[in-house]
Amino acid sequence: MKVEQRSRLTEWLVTAPSFAWLAVLFVAPTLIVFAITFKPPDPYGGLGPGWTLGTLRSLADPNYPAIIWRTLWLSVLNTAFCILLSVPTGYHIARAPLRVRQMILLLVIVPFWTSFLIRIFAWKILLHPDGLLKQALVHLHLVQPNALLLYNARAVLLVMVYTYLPFAILPIYAAAEKFDFTLIEAARDLGAHQLRAFFSVFIPGIRRGLMTAILVVFIPSLGSYVIPDIVGGPSSQMIGNKIAQRTFVDRNLPHASGLSAFLTLAVLVPLAGALFLQGKRAKPTDIVLEDA
Amino acid sequence: MKKSRLPFYTTLLVLAFFYLPIAVLILNSFNASRFSSAWEGFSLVWYRKLVTQREILHALTNTLVIAFTATAASVVLGTTAAFALHRFGTRLQRLHYVLIYTPLVVPEILMGMSLLLFFVAIGVKLGLFTIFLAHVTFCISYVAMVVLARLQDFDFSIVEAAQDLGAGWWVTLWRVLLPLLAPGIAAGALLAFTLSIDDFVISFFVAGPGSTTLPIRIYSMIKHGSPPLINALSTILLVLTFALVWVSQRLVKEKP
Numbered sequence: 131m132k133v134e135q136r137s138r139l140t141e142w143l144v145t146a147p148s149f150a151w152l153a154v155l156f157v158a159p160t161l162i163v164f165a166i167t168f169k170p171p172d173p174y175g176g177l178g179p180g181w182t183l184g185t186l187r188s189l190a191d192p193n194y195p196a197i198i199w200r201t202l203w204l205s206v207l208n209t210a211f212c213i214l215l216s217v218p219t220g221y222h223i224a225r226a227p228l229r230v231r232q233m234i235l236l237l238v239i240v241p242f243w244t245s246f247l248i249r250i251f252a253w254k255i256l257l258h259p260d261g262l263l264k265q266a267l268v269h270l271h272l273v274q275p276n277a278l279l280l281y282n283a284r285a286v287l288l289v290m291v292y293t294y295l296p297f298a299i300l301p302i303y304a305a306a307e308k309f310d311f312t313l314i315e316a317a318r319d320l321g322a323h324q325l326r327a328f329f330s331v332f333i334p335g336i337r338r339g340l341m342t343a344i345l346v347v348f349i350p351s352l353g354s355y356v357i358p359d360i361v362g363g364p365s366s367q368m369i370g371n372k373i374a375q376r377t378f379v380d381r382n383l384p385h386a387s388g389l390s391a392f393l394t395l396a397v398l399v400p401l402a403g404a405l406f407l408q409g410k411r412a413k414p415t416d417i418v419l420e421d422a
Numbered sequence: 423m424k425k426s427r428l429p430f431y432t433t434l435l436v437l438a439f440f441y442l443p444i445a446v447l448i449l450n451s452f453n454a455s456r457f458s459s460a461w462e463g464f465s466l467v468w469y470r471k472l473v474t475q476r477e478i479l480h481a482l483t484n485t486l487v488i489a490f491t492a493t494a495a496s497v498v499l500g501t502t503a504a505f506a507l508h509r510f511g512t513r514l515q516r517l518h519y520v521l522i523y524t525p526l527v528v529p530e531i532l533m534g535m536s537l538l539l540f541f542v543a544i545g546v547k548l549g550l551f552t553i554f555l556a557h558v559t560f561c562i563s564y565v566a567m568v569v570l571a572r573l574q575d576f577d578f579s580i581v582e583a584a585q586d587l588g589a590g591w592w593v594t595l596w597r598v599l600l601p602l603l604a605p606g607i608a609a610g611a612l613l614a615f616t617l618s619i620d621d622f623v624i625s626f627f628v629a630g631p632g633s634t635t636l637p638i639r640i641y642s643m644i645k646h647g648s649p650p651l652i653n654a655l656s657t658i659l660l661v662l663t664f665a666l667v668w669v670s671q672r673l674v675k676e677k678p
Contacts, residue, residue, distance in 0.1 A: 141510045145518055148503035148562055152521045155559045159536035166539050176542065219436050222429035234433065236671060241440050244663045245620050247640050248656040252443035255450065255649060262446055292439065299436070324426060346527060353529020356623060360644060370531045377627070383539065390535045401527060405520060 163394060166387040175381030185384040189392070194372075201368040204283065205351035208290040212298040212347045213340065215291070220302035220339070221332065225311065235303070242296040250360050253289045254280065257361065281363030289357050294350070298343040305339025306332075345404045349397050369393055444660065451653035468654035478655065481639035484550060488635065489618040492557035497611045499558070500565025501603070507566070508573040525563045533560060534627030541628060548630030556628045557618045564617060565610035572606025605673055612670045616663070 167185050170178035223234050241249060256263045257279040267273045279285060309332065317327040333340070355370030362371075369389060376386035454465035472478065503522055507515055525533065537556050538548075546552060584598045585591075600607075622637035629638060643652050 137510075141506060141512065141514070144502040144506040144509070145514060148499045148506075148566065149518055149521060151499055151562065152525070152559065155537065155540070155555060156521070156525055156533075159540035160532075162540050162543055163532075163536045166543065215432060215436055218429040218432035222433040225429075234437070236667070237437055237440070240664065240667055241444070243616050243620075243667050244444070245637065245640070245656070245659055247622050247637055247644065248447070248652075248659060249443065251640075251644050251652055251656065252447040254644070255653070256443050256446055292443070295436065295440075349527045350529050353531040355531045356641075370529070373531055373535055377535065377538070383542065386535060387539055390532055393529070394532055397528060397532065401524065404527075405523065 163387045163390045167391050169384050171382045171384050185388045189388050208351045209348045211291045212295050216298040216302045219299050220306045223303045224306035238296050238299050283366040286358045286362040286366045289361050294347045297346045301339045301342035305336035309335045447653055448657050451657040468650040472654050481634045481636045485636040488553050489615050492554050492618045493611050493614045495558045496561030496565050496614045500562045501569050503566040504569035522563050522566050525560050530623040534624040538627045549633045552628040553625050556624050561614035564613050568610035569606045608673050
């Protein structure tokens with residue numbers, strides 16, 4: 131009994147600090163976003179007294195459906211491109227000899243550590259009308275001299291893929307590294323075509339990594355703000371840009387929190403699904419090929 | 423058996439994609455021309471101009487003050503959290519895990535916005551202190567995950583052995599547990615430090631007058647400033663990052 135009490139006390143001692151911190155500075159602020167949606171704004175960028183449904187009504191702005199649709203669409207495309215590039219890359223890294231593997235992994239991790247603003251800025255320079263890439267493409271007759279590579283949705287998508295790709299490669303590589311590659315050889319010996327072996331043995335084998343990759347690319351993509359702000363234009367704005375605009379330009383905090391509340395709900399759905407799947411992970415009966 | 427070359431070519435393409443913009447940026451920082459399209463010879467003129475910018479130095483000081491304090495606080499909170507998650511399999515810990523995991527995937531703009539509203543609602547003045555609070559909040563999760571990964575292959579019978587031999591919990595903590603976990607904690611600290619230095623979105627939302635950090639400064643330079651100066655500043659930061667990554671790789675390799 132005494133031992134159990136001591137262990138309970140230890141658990142509280144090591145749990146309370148981080149638990150309390152995140153409850154106050156993560157959970158409470160997230161809930162406050164919903165509450166402030168119903169507060170009136172004051173003219174100085176603060177909050178007025180009383181409660182109102184005014185913000186909710188102004189969220190029916192006819193511009194919003196297009197922006198929400200674009201946000202969703204760009205996030206889906208970004209996730210698709212990241213997965214498409216990271217599956218073969220993860221496969222290659224996992225099969226490479228140890229030294230090469232460490233080398234490539236390091237090269238993948240370095241951009242992940244470098245300043246995100248600087249990497250976006252580098253693309254702005256590259257895609258700029260006077261930039262190197264534009265000049266090279268014009269020279270190769272791949273684009274018209276007057277084509278604009280910057281300030282549109284394609285530029286936003288390109289830089290999103292660039293930014294999120296390392297986040298997709300790492301979990302897929304981690305899953306591929308644990309994958310038993312003799313299973314592919316076994317499938318080939320049993321007469322499966324190379325592609326078939328890849329899709330019906332390798333892909334199911336790394337599905338946990340795939341799930342993580344999809345999640346860590348898709349959810350943050352929904353909240354993109356800096357990328358469309360720097361390389362996008364008025365026609366490629368996302369929800370994040372609107373939240374920032376309402377906060378810093380219009381100084382209308384209730385309106386910004388209404389949009390944030392909407393985005394929070396949009397993010398919660400895939401997140402709850404992911405946590406549910408994570409909870410199921412601990413089962414010891416899991417084998418690599420249970421549904422292959 | 424013929425192996426497909428496709429994965430190899432994709433990897434090459436991905437690596438070229440990663441490094442092309444960075445290479446062009448570094449090259450341009452030494453370009454005498456104001457415009458990136460033409461090469462007008464090697465020059466350090468932008469680096470010399472950079473040194474005269476007082477705001478950058480001020481922003482750098484702010485960034486470092488926040489990074490060191492936020493790292494220290496989040497290492498303590500993240501390590502205890504990882505320990506709790508690993509040692510106890512209670513329902514409380516499942517909730518704790520959700521609390522630690524969620525900030526890792528929630529879009530930064532939501533965290534920034536909700537913290538801004540929180541600080542406005544309770545009347546805290548925006549400034550360095552609010553940036554510090556925000557940074558600790560997202561760094562805890564990263565530190566906890568890194569330390570938790572190290573704990574997975576940690577043998578707790580060592581701790582029990584120490585206690586059987588008469589070590590009190592304080593001695594066990596300082597002489598057994600922490601030294602063995604040190605590489606994991608150091609890797610977590612380094613990650614927290616870089617994330618704090620690099621953070622723009624959350625800081626931008628909770629910053630007040632006079633608390634400009636380096637990323638906020640870089641952002642306003644990108645929006646309004648001269649590109650060659652940003653190239654030079656970026657190159658310096660890239661070199662520093664490469665050095666940090668190199669050090670962290672050394673730490674990770676030192677597995678006991």
